[in-house]
Amino acid sequence: xxxxxxxxxxxxxxxxxxxxxxxxxxxxxxxxxxxxxxxxxxxxxxxxxxxxxxxxxxxxxxxxxxxxxxxxxxxxxxxxxxxxxxxxxxxxxxxxxxxxxxxxxxxxxxxxxxxx
Amino acid sequence: xxxxxxxxxxxxxxxxxxxxxxxxxxxxxxxxxxxxxxxxxxxxxxxxxxxxxxxxxxxxxxxxxxxxxxxxxxxxxxxxxxxxxxxxxxxxxxxxxxxxxxxxxxxxxxxxxxx
Numbered sequence: 001x002x003x004x005x006x007x008x009x010x011x012x013x014x015x016x017x018x019x020x021x022x023x024x025x026x027x028x029x030x031x032x033x034x035x036x037x038x039x040x041x042x043x044x045x046x047x048x049x050x051x052x053x054x055x056x057x058x059x060x061x062x063x064x065x066x067x068x069x070x071x072x073x074x075x076x077x078x079x080x081x082x083x084x085x086x087x088x089x090x091x092x093x094x095x096x097x098x099x100x101x102x103x104x105x106x107x108x109x110x111x112x113x114x115x116x
Numbered sequence: 117x118x119x120x121x122x123x124x125x126x127x128x129x130x131x132x133x134x135x136x137x138x139x140x141x142x143x144x145x146x147x148x149x150x151x152x153x154x155x156x157x158x159x160x161x162x163x164x165x166x167x168x169x170x171x172x173x174x175x176x177x178x179x180x181x182x183x184x185x186x187x188x189x190x191x192x193x194x195x196x197x198x199x200x201x202x203x204x205x206x207x208x209x210x211x212x213x214x215x216x217x218x219x220x221x222x223x224x225x226x227x228x229x230x231x
Contacts, residue, residue, distance in 0.1 A: 056216070105152075
């Protein structure tokens with residue numbers, strides 16, 4: 001069974017640009033969560049999508065957005081990039097809402113964004 | 117609000133020695149507790165969880181964790197460390213009464229096992 005796939009794995013952008021990251025969950029998983037990982041802050045929750053609807057949102061500015069398609073694939077977008085947006089963006093899928101019952105999230109390898 | 121703290125940024129242990137990675141939590145209800153591990157340039161992998169029942173939970177790769185309600189702790193342990201255990205470890209918590217809120221992760225503890 002294929003795992004969670006994130007693309008691209010690495011990308012470099014400049015301030016003011018925008019970026020779109022993609023996540024394909026494990027087949028059959030309907031929940032996709034996004035996290036931002038930085039050395040100083042650890043993992044911070046961005047948002048969760050389930051059945052194409054945003055169910056939870058973290059404390060990030062409106063420049064961060066996402067969506068989920070009918071095949072459960074998800075994208076997140078960051079507009080007007082800032083230096084502080086440099087991070088590893090992790091996507092996680094689960095059968096149930098954010099792993100709320102099993103607690104088990106299946107993570108992709110992440111998209112490492114560098115903003116210059 | 118739920119929160120989790122990992123008081124040590126770095127833990128160093130010699131190969132073959134027991135290891136402990138500490139985690140304390142704060143929830144208003146009953147906790148669901150989890151440990152994840154991240155190897156270099158990889159995503160996080162689930163190790164083990166405590167939902168209810170026996171306070172000693174066994175997980176993957178020989179790891180175990182002990183739930184201590186009075187100390188609000190959920191420390192990760194392994195009797196004999198391997199060099200291959202070197203990685204970044206994350207503790208996470210969810211309040212049983214919080215519905216479908218997302219897992220809250222600690223900032224991570226980097227474990228270094230020295231040969």
